[in-house]
Amino acid sequence: NAGVTQTPKFQVLKTGQSMTLQCAQDMNHNSMYWYRQDPGMGLRLIYYSASEGTTDKGEVPNGYNVSRLNKREFSLRLESAAPSQTSVYFCASSEALGRAYEQYFGPGTRLTVT
Amino acid sequence: AQSVTQLDSQVPVFEEAPVELRCNYSSSVSVYLFWYVQYPNQGLQLLLKYLSGSTLVKGINGFEAEFNKSQTSFHLRKPSVHISDTAEYFCAVRPFMTSGTYKYIFGTGTRLKVLA
Numbered sequence: 617n618a619g620v621t622q623t624p625k626f627q628v629l630k631t632g633q634s635m636t637l638q639c640a641q642d643m644n645h646n647s648m649y650w651y652r653q654d655p656g657m658g659l660r661l662i663y664y665s666a667s668e669g670t671t672d673k674g675e676v677p678n679g680y681n682v683s684r685l686n687k688r689e690f691s692l693r694l695e696s697a698a699p700s701q702t703s704v705y706f707c708a709s710s711e712a713l714g715r716a717y718e719q720y721f722g723p724g725t726r727l728t729v730t
Numbered sequence: 731a732q733s734v735t736q737l738d739s740q741v742p743v744f745e746e747a748p749v750e751l752r753c754n755y756s757s758s759v760s761v762y763l764f765w766y767v768q769y770p771n772q773g774l775q776l777l778l779k780y781l782s783g784s785t786l787v788k789g790i791n792g793f794e795a796e797f798n799k800s801q802t803s804f805h806l807r808k809p810s811v812h813i814s815d816t817a818e819y820f821c822a823v824r825p826f827m828t829s830g831t832y833k834y835i836f837g838t839g840t841r842l843k844v845l846a
Contacts, residue, residue: 620773649834656739658820658838659774666832674833706773710834718764719822719834721773 618642620722622707628728629697637692637725639707647710648690649719650674650682652703659706665690697729732757732823736837743811744845751806751840753821760826763804764834765795768818777819780804791815816844
Protein backbone atom coordinates (compact mmCIF):
# COMPACT_ATOMS: atom_id res chain seq x y z
CA ASN A 617 0.00 0.00 0.00
CA ALA A 618 1.98 3.01 -1.29
CA GLY A 619 -0.63 5.66 -0.34
CA VAL A 620 -0.30 8.75 -2.55
CA THR A 621 2.56 8.81 -5.04
CA GLN A 622 3.76 11.74 -7.12
CA THR A 623 6.14 11.99 -10.05
CA PRO A 624 8.53 13.59 -10.64
CA LYS A 625 10.10 14.57 -7.31
CA PHE A 626 12.05 17.47 -8.82
CA GLN A 627 11.74 19.37 -12.08
CA VAL A 628 13.38 22.42 -13.62
CA LEU A 629 11.61 24.12 -16.52
CA LYS A 630 12.34 27.11 -18.66
CA THR A 631 9.68 29.80 -19.00
CA GLY A 632 7.13 28.76 -21.58
CA GLN A 633 7.76 25.02 -21.35
CA SER A 634 4.95 22.65 -20.45
CA MET A 635 4.82 19.64 -18.17
CA THR A 636 2.43 17.31 -16.39
CA LEU A 637 2.67 16.35 -12.73
CA GLN A 638 1.35 12.88 -12.04
CA CYS A 639 -0.46 11.71 -8.92
CA ALA A 640 -1.89 8.32 -8.04
CA GLN A 641 -3.49 6.86 -4.92
CA ASP A 642 -4.18 3.24 -4.04
CA MET A 643 -6.63 3.78 -1.17
CA ASN A 644 -9.78 3.77 -3.30
CA HIS A 645 -10.48 7.37 -2.32
CA ASN A 646 -13.05 9.34 -4.26
CA SER A 647 -11.67 12.84 -3.77
CA MET A 648 -8.30 14.14 -4.94
CA TYR A 649 -6.63 17.54 -4.67
CA TRP A 650 -3.72 19.57 -5.97
CA TYR A 651 -2.07 22.19 -3.74
CA ARG A 652 0.90 24.46 -4.07
CA GLN A 653 3.03 25.44 -1.07
CA ASP A 654 4.93 28.70 -0.98
CA PRO A 655 6.85 30.15 1.98
CA GLY A 656 4.59 31.99 4.41
CA MET A 657 1.44 31.17 2.45
CA GLY A 658 0.60 27.69 3.64
CA LEU A 659 -1.13 25.38 1.20
CA ARG A 660 -3.29 26.85 -1.53
CA LEU A 661 -5.75 24.72 -3.42
CA ILE A 662 -5.29 24.72 -7.18
CA TYR A 663 -7.91 22.19 -8.32
CA TYR A 664 -9.82 19.34 -6.78
CA SER A 665 -11.89 16.42 -7.92
CA ALA A 666 -14.71 15.26 -5.67
CA SER A 667 -15.20 12.09 -7.69
CA GLU A 668 -14.14 10.43 -10.90
CA GLY A 669 -15.24 12.53 -13.86
CA THR A 670 -15.57 15.83 -11.99
CA THR A 671 -13.08 18.64 -11.38
CA ASP A 672 -13.45 22.06 -9.78
CA LYS A 673 -11.29 25.14 -9.46
CA GLY A 674 -9.72 25.98 -6.15
CA GLU A 675 -8.17 29.18 -4.91
CA VAL A 676 -5.38 29.58 -7.50
CA PRO A 677 -6.33 27.76 -10.75
CA ASN A 678 -4.91 30.21 -13.30
CA GLY A 679 -2.16 28.71 -15.43
CA TYR A 680 -3.09 25.12 -14.60
CA ASN A 681 -5.29 22.37 -15.96
CA VAL A 682 -6.18 19.01 -14.46
CA SER A 683 -7.39 15.62 -15.60
CA ARG A 684 -9.03 12.99 -13.44
CA LEU A 685 -7.98 10.07 -15.58
CA ASN A 686 -9.71 7.44 -13.45
CA LYS A 687 -10.43 6.92 -9.78
CA ARG A 688 -6.73 6.41 -8.99
CA GLU A 689 -5.05 9.16 -10.99
CA PHE A 690 -5.24 12.95 -11.00
CA SER A 691 -2.75 14.91 -13.10
CA LEU A 692 -1.85 18.59 -13.08
CA ARG A 693 -0.65 20.28 -16.27
CA LEU A 694 1.24 23.51 -16.73
CA GLU A 695 0.74 24.54 -20.34
CA SER A 696 3.21 27.44 -20.37
CA ALA A 697 5.29 27.61 -17.23
CA ALA A 698 6.05 30.97 -15.60
CA PRO A 699 8.53 31.82 -12.82
CA SER A 700 5.55 32.54 -10.53
CA GLN A 701 4.76 28.83 -10.70
CA THR A 702 7.99 27.94 -8.93
CA SER A 703 6.69 26.09 -5.90
CA VAL A 704 6.29 22.75 -4.18
CA TYR A 705 3.23 20.90 -5.41
CA PHE A 706 1.35 18.39 -3.30
CA CYS A 707 -1.32 15.94 -4.30
CA ALA A 708 -3.76 14.66 -1.69
CA SER A 709 -6.72 12.31 -1.50
CA SER A 710 -9.59 11.74 0.89
CA GLU A 711 -12.63 9.56 1.32
CA ALA A 712 -16.09 10.08 -0.04
CA LEU A 713 -18.45 12.91 0.60
CA GLY A 714 -20.12 13.01 3.98
CA ARG A 715 -17.35 11.12 5.73
CA ALA A 716 -15.00 13.18 7.88
CA TYR A 717 -11.82 11.52 6.76
CA GLU A 718 -8.54 13.33 6.77
CA GLN A 719 -6.52 13.97 3.66
CA TYR A 720 -3.52 11.84 2.74
CA PHE A 721 -0.64 13.65 1.08
CA GLY A 722 1.99 12.66 -1.42
CA PRO A 723 5.69 13.52 -0.92
CA GLY A 724 5.54 16.56 -3.23
CA THR A 725 7.10 17.78 -6.46
CA ARG A 726 9.59 20.62 -6.22
CA LEU A 727 9.29 22.69 -9.40
CA THR A 728 11.62 25.50 -10.43
CA VAL A 729 10.82 27.69 -13.45
CA THR A 730 13.71 29.79 -14.73
CA ALA B 731 -16.82 30.21 3.75
CA GLN B 732 -14.16 29.19 6.22
CA SER B 733 -10.82 30.68 7.21
CA VAL B 734 -8.02 29.53 9.48
CA THR B 735 -5.55 31.74 11.32
CA GLN B 736 -2.28 30.59 12.81
CA LEU B 737 -0.98 33.70 14.50
CA ASP B 738 2.53 32.45 15.19
CA SER B 739 4.65 31.91 12.10
CA GLN B 740 7.61 30.66 14.16
CA VAL B 741 7.85 29.28 17.69
CA PRO B 742 11.26 28.56 19.23
CA VAL B 743 11.25 26.44 22.38
CA PHE B 744 13.87 24.60 24.40
CA GLU B 745 13.94 20.82 24.50
CA GLU B 746 11.73 19.30 27.24
CA ALA B 747 9.74 22.54 27.60
CA PRO B 748 5.99 22.65 26.90
CA VAL B 749 4.64 24.22 23.74
CA GLU B 750 1.33 25.52 22.47
CA LEU B 751 0.66 26.28 18.82
CA ARG B 752 -2.40 28.42 18.30
CA CYS B 753 -5.14 27.99 15.72
CA ASN B 754 -8.32 30.02 15.34
CA TYR B 755 -10.94 29.49 12.69
CA SER B 756 -13.97 31.23 11.27
CA SER B 757 -16.95 29.42 9.80
CA SER B 758 -20.68 29.91 9.41
CA VAL B 759 -21.24 26.13 9.57
CA SER B 760 -19.97 23.34 11.77
CA VAL B 761 -16.51 22.12 10.88
CA TYR B 762 -14.14 19.26 11.42
CA LEU B 763 -10.65 20.29 12.57
CA PHE B 764 -7.24 18.83 11.86
CA TRP B 765 -3.60 19.33 12.73
CA TYR B 766 -0.94 18.16 10.28
CA VAL B 767 2.84 18.02 10.65
CA GLN B 768 5.35 18.48 7.86
CA TYR B 769 8.96 17.42 8.41
CA PRO B 770 11.61 18.96 6.13
CA ASN B 771 11.27 17.91 2.50
CA GLN B 772 8.29 15.68 3.19
CA GLY B 773 4.55 15.75 2.67
CA LEU B 774 2.00 16.43 5.38
CA GLN B 775 0.87 13.76 7.80
CA LEU B 776 -2.04 13.84 10.21
CA LEU B 777 -1.29 14.53 13.87
CA LEU B 778 -4.85 14.51 15.17
CA LYS B 779 -8.42 15.40 14.28
CA TYR B 780 -11.59 16.58 15.98
CA LEU B 781 -14.83 15.23 14.58
CA SER B 782 -17.22 15.33 17.52
CA GLY B 783 -17.52 14.31 21.17
CA SER B 784 -14.80 15.03 23.72
CA THR B 785 -13.19 18.39 23.09
CA LEU B 786 -9.75 17.13 24.12
CA VAL B 787 -8.19 15.13 21.32
CA LYS B 788 -5.02 13.11 21.60
CA GLY B 789 -2.79 12.46 18.62
CA ILE B 790 0.48 10.87 17.69
CA ASN B 791 3.87 11.70 19.20
CA GLY B 792 2.36 12.96 22.48
CA PHE B 793 0.47 15.89 20.96
CA GLU B 794 -3.03 16.88 21.99
CA ALA B 795 -5.45 19.64 21.04
CA GLU B 796 -8.52 21.16 22.60
CA PHE B 797 -11.54 22.30 20.64
CA ASN B 798 -13.14 25.44 22.05
CA LYS B 799 -16.32 26.23 20.18
CA SER B 800 -17.03 29.55 21.92
CA GLN B 801 -13.56 30.86 21.09
CA THR B 802 -13.44 29.06 17.72
CA SER B 803 -10.01 27.74 18.58
CA PHE B 804 -8.19 24.44 18.26
CA HIS B 805 -4.80 24.91 19.92
CA LEU B 806 -2.15 22.20 19.75
CA ARG B 807 -0.10 21.34 22.84
CA LYS B 808 2.72 19.09 23.92
CA PRO B 809 3.93 18.98 27.54
CA SER B 810 7.56 18.22 26.69
CA VAL B 811 9.05 18.65 23.23
CA HIS B 812 11.96 16.81 21.63
CA ILE B 813 14.44 17.90 19.01
CA SER B 814 12.64 15.56 16.60
CA ASP B 815 9.47 17.69 16.89
CA THR B 816 11.15 20.41 14.85
CA ALA B 817 8.82 20.75 11.87
CA GLU B 818 6.07 22.89 10.39
CA TYR B 819 2.58 22.43 11.76
CA PHE B 820 -0.62 23.21 9.88
CA CYS B 821 -4.13 23.63 11.21
CA ALA B 822 -6.96 22.84 8.81
CA VAL B 823 -10.77 22.79 8.78
CA ARG B 824 -13.38 21.12 6.61
CA PRO B 825 -17.06 21.99 6.68
CA PHE B 826 -19.50 19.39 7.88
CA MET B 827 -21.47 18.52 4.78
CA THR B 828 -23.57 15.58 3.69
CA SER B 829 -24.00 16.66 0.07
CA GLY B 830 -22.18 18.81 -2.45
CA THR B 831 -18.45 19.19 -2.71
CA TYR B 832 -16.16 20.32 0.06
CA LYS B 833 -12.68 21.70 0.50
CA TYR B 834 -10.13 21.73 3.27
CA ILE B 835 -8.90 25.16 4.36
CA PHE B 836 -5.39 25.39 5.75
CA GLY B 837 -3.68 27.95 7.94
CA THR B 838 -0.35 29.43 6.88
CA GLY B 839 1.60 27.14 9.20
CA THR B 840 3.72 27.48 12.35
CA ARG B 841 7.37 26.54 12.23
CA LEU B 842 8.35 24.89 15.52
CA LYS B 843 12.05 25.02 16.26
CA VAL B 844 13.19 22.95 19.24
CA LEU B 845 16.48 24.14 20.71
CA ALA B 846 18.97 21.95 22.57
